[in-house]
Ligand SMILES: Cc1cc2nc3c(=O)[nH]c(=O)nc-3n(C[C@H](O)[C@H](O)[C@H](O)COP(=O)(O)O)c2cc1C
């Protein structure tokens with residue numbers, strides 16, 4: 001085995017930076033997520049809003065990729081993307097998704113399962129307007145996830161779009177937000193000897209069932 005990989009394999013890092021005692025029954029996991037997210041931003045965690053999103057294809061093949069969490073909306077988590085992308089096409093058929101955050105300096109991860117729905121048009125418009133012009137043109141130029149035979153075509157398309165629109169770039173209909181409505185949360189805090197804390201919330205009707213899982 002490669003000696004670098006061996007060094008990693010042999011580094012049995014003992015998680016010891018925190019603990020997660022039982023959370024009171026009446027805590028809303030969304031608010032709890034907000035507290036952890038704020039702490040992640042305040043920590044040295046790189047890209048604390050980078051979240052892995054997993055979707056599943058029509059034939060059951062999961063795939064995942066990082067996106068940026070851009071806002072909380074109505075107790076949902078919002079990210080923006082191309083609706084015709086692989087993830088967009090998969091969500092259109094099966095809106096069940098999983099989201100995952102890892103905040104290394106805090107030795108914490110959060111797992112979320114939920115349902116993704118397109119964000120209201122007004123929210124997507126507002127966010128699109130706030131993006132740098134280059135990224136706005138990129139959203140027009142990129143047929144995200146489709147095969148690209150030559151990068152030059154992509155650059156050319158962005159230049160053409162710039163000429164076509166001039167000043168203000170409208171939001172393409174195929175680009176916008178998804179709001180993930182969580183139905184399950186897991187808050188994971190690393191603990192010594194692999195005896196980690198895992199506190200979960202499962203939605204039962206309109207309330208949340210809180211329970212602890214074995215590490
Ligand atoms: C840190 C990071 C953040 C990203 N954020 C986004 C994002 O917010 N939206 C997006 O469409 N792609 C984002 N990407 C690119 C995606 O990971 C992915 O390559 C792209 O969305 C195409 O995914 P798909 O083909 O599975 O649909 C990001 C990549 C990284 C590494």
Ligand SMILES: Cc1ncc(COP(=O)(O)O)c(C=O)c1O
Nearest residue numbers: 067068080081082131132135144
């Ligand atoms: C293709 C793509 N779309 C969207 C985003 C995120 O949105 P924004 O560019 O507005 O930060 C990213 C971030 O890396 C991205 O790579």
